[in-house]
Amino acid sequence: MVKSTGTSNLTRSNRNWIRGYSIAALVMFITYQYLLPWEGLPLGIYDGINKWMPPAALNESLVYVIMALGLNIIVGYAGLLDLGYVAFWAIGGYCAGWFMSEFFYFLNINFFGSVPAESPGIHINFWLVLLIGGLVCAFFGALIGAPTLRLKSDYLALVTLGFGEIIPQVFFNGEDFFGFNISNGTKGIVRVDPIPAGVKNLGPFDFGWKLLLFIFLAAVMVFISLRLRRGRLGRAWLAVREDELAASMMGVPLMRTKLAAYAIGAFSGGLGGVAFATHVDGVYAERFNFAISIFLVAMVVLGGMGNVWGVILGAFVLSWVNGNGLAAFGSVYNETFGTSIDFTSFTFLLFGLVLILMMLFKREGFVPESRMKLLMHESELDEEESVEKKKKVGR
């Protein structure tokens, strides 16, 4: 293999993000943990933050960021469309519900849990549950992938869609699953254990500290994504994405490569699921619906497939608009112009238009990856042009 002279450059640029990311994290953390409760803060700023980006909405956006980063590995890197990602979110969430709550009240297992030892139920340490949730999801990802990966892309998308419908329904009807109560059905599992973080346990309302935690989890996913992208596996993913046949001719093991993408992507879904369970302090079956899967795909595609920064931006913007932004904008608009338009009912229209217009005019996303941009417009160029351009971009 030819040694690229750009390697050192790549490594450097690969680590540069940590500094900027930490600064951004610190600013957000200080704002929400110390500035917001500070009494000297002018009321205008306090109201503004609470209106436009309340702590709960920010944390939820970060959960979406974590999951979108995982989906990015599947869709963006390996080019496999997954329309049932919500299944992993649900499995991760129920891992938290099973192992960190009083749901199995007839058991009494406590493994470094954050509650007194005598309380009923299984109480495993949050950090371990995070790992368990991730691994269980990775296992399920591989399980779903294994029999189906020989399918063509459209069919694969359908199978994932099927699983994305089945698994939430299993949990939804889980109150009587062959005689066992596995999920408490529609009632959901209310209250999960607080997060043990050294000196203090983080309950549902410790937004500031949990913000830091979620930022850290997202950073872990960014780190994993960037490192894998540069490595052997990442290059194999890109090869599979761009031309499966050529990749397999070059000796890329297709099955293993695709399965790895599924497993790693699903792992992140598990992290997101556990994080979300601690964020809302419970697991509720009706939250896991197909719309979430579509929403996550839209985040990845609109942000810029294959580019972690684009995906983070996409996840932030879309979850903000969906959760809080549109409502806040609507109330401001209505106050200013004295109208009473129900802006949240326009969510469908807004999302639909954004998706269509983006696909028509900027289908590589807000912050595209250079390779992906070429790939998306490949058919518009003729053979020679595209070869020339690919040479210019390099790897």
Added chain:
Amino acid sequence: MQFKGTRGQIRKQKIETTGAIIVGALLTLWIIANIIESPVQFSQAAIAGLRNGLIYALIALGYTLVYGIIELINFAHGDLFMLGAVFSSFFITYWIGADQSNGFGWFAFGLCLVAVMIFGAVINVLIERFAYRKLRHAPRLSALITAVGISFILQFIGLKWNGSTPRQWPTIIPSGDIYIGEVRISLLTIQLFLIGLPLLFGLNYLVTNTKQGKAMRSVSQDKDASTLMGINVNKTIAFTFAIGGAMAGAAGLLYQQSIGTTNYNLGFQLGLIAFTSAVLGGIGNLWGAVIGGLLIGLIQGLNDGAPIGFGQAWSQTVVFAVLIIILVFKPAGILGKVTTEKV
């Protein structure tokens, strides 16, 4: 010795046949067990299932036509069906003012059938013209995301038109029951079949026996060659969308008349089920979609109503489990041709 395929192909065929035999055997066992348990309940559940299956089949036709010609999973198709249902409700109840089953009611029904088919066709052609046409050469994912976007917009229209809660409507098809032995068959079911089946045969005639149908088939095989043969590809694709939309509209009317409720998010679930039917029958194959739709309806009906089944709560799970099993063992579907990947 005759060449039967590479080693991988032979293995694949073996997996497919064993899988198909096992699944088929289990299915037959289940049906026989149900018949023995309670024949009357079984027949009633089966008939109710087939009625839904007819509606699935009509929707599935739109999926299969569009997929056959431009290889796009038209996610918005289910929502088009929903708009058809809402349109029919307003058309019959408010615009014409028929709410009883009499001669005037049937007149309104006939008028509405024509109107809703035109409505569906026009909307689908507009969608094709302004969104999908520009993306015909784009990667699959882009077209798929666009379809999702359109589905959102159609749902928005439905939300504004129908309201955010389900709405009840009077139906104008006469209700009543006839008995064959102990089995109760509602008149509604019979009438739905009397209306739906001619549509299916008409469509089949259109595709197999007319010049336009020939053009559709040739475009779905090779667009460039069709252009060289003097076929207007854009027009043909638009025509395909028009037929698919008309079928979805008709399905909307039949659904609205048989169920009597409309809801803005109804298209999503039914669309997925209909797509499953199309895949089950072999996507791109017209009769495949019909058989797939009826079969899915039957399985769902038996699951929901027959004595031995998982019950209504697991309806979706059963349908999607069928989808996954089909895709894993026989991706080409029941009637689909096995295609080899060309290089």
